[in-house]
Amino acid sequence: MSFIDELEWRGLVHQTTHDDLGARLESELFTLYCGFDPTADSLHIGHLLPLMGLARFQRAGHRPIALMGGATGMIGDPSFKSAERSLITLEEVKRNVEGIEQQLRRLLSFEGDNAAIVVNNYDWLCQLSLVDFLRDVGKHFSVNAMMAKDAIRTRLEDRDHGISFTEFSYPLLQSYDFLHLFNTYGCRLQIGGSDQWGNIVAGMDLTRRMGVDAATYALTFPLLTKSDGTKFGKTEGGNVWLDPEKTSPYQFYQFWLNQADADTPRYLRSFTFLSKEEIEALDESVTTAPEKREAQHRLAEEVTRIVHGDEALDAAVKATKAMFGGDLAGLDDAALLDIFSDVPSSEHSRSELAGDTLLLDALVEHGLFKSKGEARRMIQSGGLYLNNERVAIDLKLTEASLCSEGIAVIRKGKKHYHLMKFQ
């Protein structure tokens, strides 16, 4: 199977500019790039598809460039956005670039002939003089053509929101990036989400008009969807981040583990490097033994390993087993703290274990419940557990309430844990 056929099979190809791109990718080694806008200090799983896209090209022998939009991030891409974006400060952009660069480095290889390159367009865009830019670059853009593009037409038609000159100029900057990377690294292919098509094609036009004597190419990925129509990548807690401080590896693992049967086969293709044979076997298991959720387990395992590494995956799996396997007996303080490392906790005095403190009162006092009434309702409806055993309304704290030397594990409902630490 050729590389492009594999991409097609994985459902990763939305549009390409040339039908012969696939053949060329077999016979020549490309330098290609994908841009990432530093609008936050971490990437989220929406960025994972293009990022892994770069990694796939690298595995096929091509040389990937990850471009940080240090300059373009300060302008804001208007493509398919309904409203003008607020500007972020230079300091914010710098901090965001640093955070994101770390994450890029995890997924790409920086060794060998086709070692990945990380660049920041701030380094060249900020040196341009306005007049030179307008003469040399701006001259090649037709405002008529820009206004006709889908990606910004809605903004032009919407009188309430409109579009500023700043955002309108964005495609020029991204186009210039492509030109710059061609001149500096011989970069001939740009990849990105389907919303980037217009910007990428604009860059190709610019290289041609600037007299570049080589074909440049575009490849876009399809938009990720969910079978139930809700937005991919969001949970109750908001975005799923790649930064372990923002979304713990445990939460990350759980996110993938909880994907719907209907979506999992597609995600296995898009987000893992597993082989066609293995993925097709997993497809089969979704149909024949959905209750085993073999495909979801494999998906969660693979993606967590790719993003967070073996060690974090191991901890996430261990925590999952303890929380959903149910048995906490025999674990000591250290093991509990390890397993429940991203669970909130409260500090308590040993005197509360004397036998005259109601568990309910202790929980309210330490803020686990907003009010006593709420706590009572929770217990009365059978939703509160101490060390995985359902508690009664009049339960008092004693030494027997402890799970280990000094820790009691509280659970609200199925998934909400809390540690009480006694000292």
Place this chain on the structure above:
RNA sequence: GGUGGGCUGCCCGAGUGGCUAAAGGGGGCGGGCUGUAAACCCGCUGGCUUACGCCUACGUUGGUUCGAAUCCAACGCCCACCA
């Protein structure tokens, strides 16, 4: 600037003097079923209280009344139409 309509609990929305802590829906939370799923079923969803009950709450402030989300006045904000 004029005229009309509106502002109710996390959100939407009914209520137009006492039966209203306020219908109904959504969301959230809990329980059941299950695969840590979907669908479905049940319960809870202002605070204190074991409970009787008390307190707080229908844009803001003041008034009428035995009694106000509901009537009156002023103010604030939002929307529509006119200028």
